Amino acid sequence: MLPVRSARAGEAPECLALAELSELLAEPSKIAGARWRARSLLALRASAIRLRLDPPRLDAELARAFTELRSSRCAATERILVRAEAGIADAGLLEGLGRALVEPHPGGRFLGLVDALLGAGHWDEALAVARRPSARRGAAVRRTALRLAVTGIRDRRFVAGPWSRELLERFPPSIELLDAAIDIPGLARAALSILPAMRGATRQRALVPSARIYYRLGDVREALAAARSIRHASQRERALSLLAQDAFERGEDGRFLAEMRPGLRRQRCRLALASKAARRGELERAGRHLADVRSCELAARRQLVLVEIALAAGRPETAVRRLSLVPPRFAEFDVEGGIVAARLCAQAAVMAPELVGAIAARHAFLGAPLFPAPELARHFDQREVPPEDCWVLRRLGGWHLQDRFVAEWIVLRSSRLVLPERHEPVDRHERDEILSATREGWRRRRVLVRAARYALRRQAAAPGVAECRIRTLANIGGGVATNALEEALETLSAGDGVFEAAFKALAGLAPMVAARGVLRRAVDLASAGCSLSPFVRRLEERLAVEEGLTEAWSELEKRAGRPWMAEFAALHLERTGSPPSVARLEGILDLSLRASLPRPLRAVEAGLVSPPRLGDPMARVAALRRDPDALAQAMWSCPAAVARGARPWTIPDWQRVLRRIDDEPGEVVPGTVRRFAKRLAGDPRGIAARLLAGRFPSGHSEGPWLLEPAGHWLRYLDKEADLPLGLRFPDCVRCCFSSDSSMYRPRSLDTQRWVLSLWKDPLSYAFRVERKITRPPCWRPIGFVFGSYAVLEDGAPAILLNGVYLRRRSAVLRRSILETIETELARPLGIRRIGIATLHGGRGPLPESYRPDSVLVLRLRALARNGVLATRLYDDISSRVNVPQRLDHLYWRDVT
Secondary structure (H helix, E strand, O other): OOOOOOOOOOOOHHHHHHHHHHHHHHOHHHOOOHHHHHHHHHHHHHHHHHOOOOOHHHHHHHHHHHHHHHHOOOOHHHHHHOOOOOOOOOHHHHHHHHHHHHOOOOOOHHHHHHHHHHHOOOHHHHHHHHOOOOOOOHHHHHHHHHHHHHHHHHHHOOOOOOOOHHHHOOOOOOHHHHHHHHHOHHHHHHHHHHHHHOOHHHHHHHHHHHHHHHHHOOOHHHHHHHHHOOOOHHHHHHHHHHHHHHHHHOOOOOOOOOOOOOOHHHHHHHHHHHHHHHHHOOHHHHHHHHHOOOOHHHHHHHHHHHHHHHHHOOOHHHHHHHHOOOOHHHHHHOHHHHHHHHHHHHHHOOOOOOOOOOHHHHHHHHHOOOOOHHHHHHHHHOOOOOHHHHHHHHHHOOOOHHHHHHHHHHHHHHOOOOOOOOOOHHHHHHHHHHHHOOHHHHHOHHHHHHHHHHHHHHOOOOOOHHHHHHHHHHHHOHHHHHHHHHHHHHHOOOOOHHHHHHHHHHHHHOHHHHHHHHHHOHHHHHHOOOOOHHHHHHHHHOOOOOOOHHHHHHHHHHHHOHHHHHHHHHHHHHHHOOOOOHHHHHHHHHHHHHOOOOOOHHHHHHHHOOOOOOOOHHHHHHHHHHOHHHHHHHHHHOOOOOOOOOOOOOHHHHHHHHHHHHHOOOEEOHHHHHHHHOOOOOOHHHHHHHHHOOOOOOOOOOOOEEOOOOOEEEEEOOOOOOHHHHHOHHHHOOOOOOOOOHHHOOOOOOHHHHHHHHHHOOOEEEEEEEEEEOOOOEEEEEEEEEEEEEEEOOOOEEEEEEEEEEOOOOHHHHHHHHHHHHHHHHOOOOOOEEEEOOOHHHOOOOOOOOEEOOEEEEEOOOEEEOOEEOOEOOOOOOOEOOOEEEEOOOEEEEOO
16 A cells, blocks of 8 residues: 655645655556555545645546446445545545455454444444445344444444433444443443333343343342343343353352353353453463363363463463364364464464364454464464465465465365365274374263264174274273263174174173173073173173172073073063172072973063962961972062162071061061051051051052152052062161161161061051162162051051151152152041151151151050060160150151
């Protein structure tokens, strides 16, 4: 551009203008480009206007330059600029138009025209151009132009003066006006007056800048109310995110974050706050925000923030390594990625990774003035451009920095330096496998696991691909890789080499998960002609099953056959959620040597799991004691899902327990049961019969009942049908009543005696809390409740509970359990009062309706020895039964 000199002291302005004009017209070859020539002519005419000159040849030359621009192949936005004619008498506008012709603008030359009009003070003209419906670049450019118009008027005229209602009315009521008025205190309150005029979706979107305006004005309550009133979840989360960023700028770090739902939007907000903190040099605060970003979708952006932290800490080498982890296509087309990459190039004085490309620096230059342009120019001068591509620079104008970026991007793409070459599938998978064994593989584990999961789902036809992906998952490890391998065991074809490779990899990472996965596919493996013994041997080597299980499994498989064994293993997993024990397999093997195993197993299940009811639990115990084979079949064909990791009972263990039930607790007293049944609502004979048979006393429903949260159930333990579960119900939660407790032994507190006494007593009961597991499909016990019946001082019946024993003391689950017992047991029987103890293992939160009280009760137990009712007991409710006593440590609720 030909410079326009200012007037020197002592020179006539007319002489200076004529000298500049003659210099320009005498050597027109100095300016070859039409745009640059028009830029110089506009600047020269602006100088002439200031000197009050009107040279006619200058107007003619300017008209000729505009004609040349009209006929050239310029963009539509440039044709808007040349609409100005030589008759314009505003020097500022002419200079602004000249700058808009050649100088880069973040929004393009169309917005450059709006900026030029604002610079000259032509606000109405700027609004008219910004609202032009014929703009080729669409509504997005018009919205940006309106925002630029508002901020431009603020910056150039109303820096210190107030906004007037008359000027506000010139702007159309729009979201852009509210958005641009956020930083203008005088305009902010006036702009809020247009909010009631908006309706529908427009009003919902306008609430986002309105909430920010309220916060900028100091009204936090109104800001929160505006954000919460947004119906659309994404817009509401966006408003809260912007409020959190505004609060960060004002020193209120972390405000409004609690209002956001946990998810991707909150993590995006955390990323933005971490980036702001890194640019301020507050590295500790940036690290705190970044620690909460865990989504794999934000992995690339997280790496970019780590690059910024490394730059702020003065570690450019670390920043270069981190930038190399960013996916190439993300860095190519993402503006934020390009800005960070270009900042790294300028600050660290190094070359960006070639896969990032020159488009990153172009985004940085056009998006934000992060560093001086000459540094970028020097950096890009170091790149070598092949001679055959020099025509690109000449055609686009190599003297212009923006055009140089575009030209270099075209050169890099044409030379295939930007996008990597395509590889064959196996080569790509092998490359990922090598990467998974390095430290960078752990950093990119989610991307590698996602690619492996996709390949295993497709079961790619290329040989070796699936095995390669399985090895990649084994190298990565962790919970995500374990889940991918477990999913692969469910979908791969049973019996082939890929299935075996997936099983071995999973057994190395999580042996128990591998055991459940292979047992779920046991029937499919047997159908494919595969034996389960090699899989069990691998699990035994990984200490996932008991020692000696492989030998017992192989012997029983030879005796019963693969189909029978596979069906038994699948059934055992469905019932217990774990592989069978050695003792169970040896018991089945011993039974098979003395009698033939019935086939199929489902017939055994139908005959033994639900045997004909005898009407008396003790009759069932006597039958099992008389027939050891029936006891063995009952124990292995109906495995008790006691608890994960609980020690299985052998046949001698069961025989000792059944013998002690017959001998120690005493004899059942039916008269006590019948007398208590008369106090209850309903048929006394039917209730007494059900209590003596060990069944649920209320006949309308026997459960199980669904609890809250969803997936939890409450099951009443039938004393005859659920015999294995009823005798071991405390084992699902570690407490003094568990069979693996030191207090369970006869030489200690002998809590086994009181568990067996509770099972034998018709007026005592037990519930089991279960959770339905999808993988593997089974019922997993997580807690229990037991108690007994009592009579109050006024003769009314009552329920006494020994607490709610849970693995995790969830207040919601405890409340749901107590409500279900009240609804299904107390109300149908006409019981109006419930007492509960909360001590030791049964301690936990109770609903507010349970209040402490001192009550005189007669706790019942229908057991007697030598004709004398039992009086001793051990639990948290009381230590005496069948005698009146005052209990002052229980919490009571009146059932309405």
